[in-house]
Amino acid sequence: MRIALLTYSTRPRGGVVHTLALAEALAALGQDVTVWTLARGGGFFRPVDPRVRLCAVPFEDVPGESVGERILRSIEVLREAFDPSAYDIVHAQDCISANAAGRCVRTIHHLDTFTTPELAACHERAIVSPYAHLCVSSAVAAEVRSGWGISPTVIPNGVDAARFAAATPLPGFYVLAVGGIEPRKGSWDLVRAFARLSDISDLRLVFAGGETLFDYRDYRVAFDQLAADLDVTPEVLGPVAHDELPGLVGGAAAFAFPSTKEGFGLAAMEALAGGVPVVARDLPVLREVFGPAVLYGTGPDSLADSLRTAIVKPDPARAAAGRALAFAHTWTDAARRHLDFYRSL
Known part of the structure; x- marks a missing residue:
């Protein structure tokens, strides 16, 4: 099967990570896979299996x-370059690539x-125009069904669990x-939560990542x-090299x-x-995906309470459950389910 997977960037964002991992897993199953993207700042953030065309x-x-102008230019540049006639399946992973791809x-x-306005219109068209829909969780599929009357098929993400389990923690x-x-x-809630942990000596707050299409300068200011008002000094690393990320994650007292x-x-x-305790916001989608393997909070106070528990009283049983959960999500399984879905079309 000739498959085109489309994404909007070469930088390490969740949708881009998903696209590359899915492409490699599909190629490993013998499929003819090409990833199309906009090269923002150069090539992809990591090496890609040579069986995948880029x-x-x-x-x-x-x-x-402006953001609106950038969105429109992104769609137009990708649309002009991409020829869908070469593929049996055209699969877009975000609103920009869905607007550029045509039938997908x-x-x-x-x-x-x-x-x-331009982004809102892009978001809407990328939901209503495609002829088939997937979601990575049932909670998001339910939102789509409620808002648009569309019933996506649910195929959860895979996880490269071994890469994080084998890392040497920083x-x-x-x-x-x-x-x-x-x-x-x-991010604001996390800083407020961290300020409530000031009695835990030598604890640092570290942020990694951050490449995006959007302009969050006002939010950052x-x-x-x-942070200054709360006497918190976060360490903002920006994008972290692919090979360095597992060690950074593995060394955390809490994620x-x-x-x-x-x-x-x-x-x-x-x-x-990587065996790191996770504290997540209490959202239906995260309850669905993680269940009791993580701790939850709804705002700064409860997030701080859960972080304190994770750091001061780590639970080996919860850590073991979390590791097992991560290893249960494989990209090979996700790719097989995608192939079944493509064939059904």
């Missing part, structure tokens, strides 16, 4: 370009609310969050001021996952694979 369309930053399958990883004593500083990641919207929670599942 078509990275050049896309340079334009100084002064779409994975809706999570739903969001946008105020930028030394240190820190709470780690991955995904950058942005509204959807609940407010974040920095909030904080206070996102306000998620589709699955791949970064938190990777932390569980």
Whole structure:
């Protein structure tokens, strides 16, 4: 089967990680797979199995370009480069690539609310226009069904659990969050929660990741001021090299996952694979995916309480359950289920 998987970037975001891992697993099953993307800042953030063809369309930053203008240009550049006639299945992983692809399958990883008109329109078209839909969790599929009357098929993510389980943990004593500083990641609540842990000596707050299409400069300015007001000094690493991430995750005293919207929670599942206790926001989707393998919180106070428990009283039984959960999600299984879905179309 000739399969095109489309994503919007070469940088390490959840949807891009998903796209590459799925492409490699499909190729390992003997499929003819090509990944199409916009090359933001160069090639992909990690080596890709040579059985997967890569078509990275050049896309340079334009100084002064607004978010809306960047969205429209992203769609147009990818649309002009991509020829769907060469493929049996065209599968888009985000709203930009779905708008560019034409007739396609779409994975809706999570739903969001946008105020930028161009982005809101992109989001809407990428839900209603595709002829077939997937979600990585039942909770998000239920949101799609409730909001649009569309019933996606659910295929959970895989996890490269062995990569995180085998890592040598970095030394240190820190709470780690991955995904950058942005509204959807609940960064403000995490700083407020961390401030409530000031009695735990030498504990650090570390943020990794953060590449995105969107402009969160105002949010970041407010974040920095909030941290200063609370006498918290977070360490903001920015994007972390692919080979360095497992050790960084594995060395954390706790992994904080206070996102306000998620589709699955791949970064938190990777932390569980590394034996790290996870504290997540109490969302239906995260309850579905993680069950009792993680601790939960709904706001700064309860997130702080759960972080304290995770750090001061780590639970070996919960850690073992989390590791088993992570290893139960394989990309090979996800790829087989995708193939069954493609064939049904």
